[in-house]
Amino acid sequence: MPEGPSIVILKEEVQGFSGQPVISVSGNSQIDKSRLLNQTVIAFKSWGKHFLICFAGFTLRIHFLLFGSYRINARKETPVRLNLTFSNGELNLYACSINYLEGDINTHYDWTVDVMNADWDPVKARRTLDTIPDKMICDTLLEQDIFAGVGNIIKNEILYRVYVHPESLTGKLPEMKIREIIEQAQIYSFEFLAWKKQYELKKHWLAHTKTLCVRCNLPLSRKKTGVKKRRSFFCENCQTLYR
């Protein structure tokens, strides 16, 4: 569920509810649900892994974390966190974090750091990377303030693709590699999106959860790397460690 492209898919799937008033609300979420009743959805947006439901003067922010899920015009057995019913269907959210954001949504988010947003700014990302030379690139790629939407799968695939060892230090990477990584953050995310829509995402993984390097046929390493201690899959032979 979690990575940015999956949220973009969700956003597209609920477009039929845009402009519709909420006719009933339920669920075990702690938020004030009565506030949503009879409110009209102005827009569905996404920022990285955040799914945003915009109403007049406020926005609902949904984060699925690791285990969240949703159903559209369908339900799961497990207790619903939030159900929004419209005259033409319903949206059910499970095991997610839900909050209200007050006022203009643009005051809450910097759209230029979302790799899937039309306003994504790779030059800005480049400048930000210069400020954190001592961070391992595996941690840097997961920084939502820099690469909003990039998750662990995308991280592993990008680093494999550009031949960079996940424990490389950001500040030691050659200019060319920095450029490739920033470029791939956007490119791979959109490929992820297309593959996921075709239900063939996993088929395209070359590193994530894999055991053998398809380039040199040697075993891939699997290790929890960086401060974030997220699992990395990489080839010691063809991914260069820059330190």
Next chain:
DNA sequence: TATAATGTTTGAAC
């Protein structure tokens, strides 16, 4: 059945 996994926040410790 125990484990691990596409993630983030929190609060204690330094």
Next chain:
DNA sequence: AGTTCAAACATTAT
């Protein structure tokens, strides 16, 4: 006061 880090939380497939 700022940084760091482990714990907490949530769910499901293997």
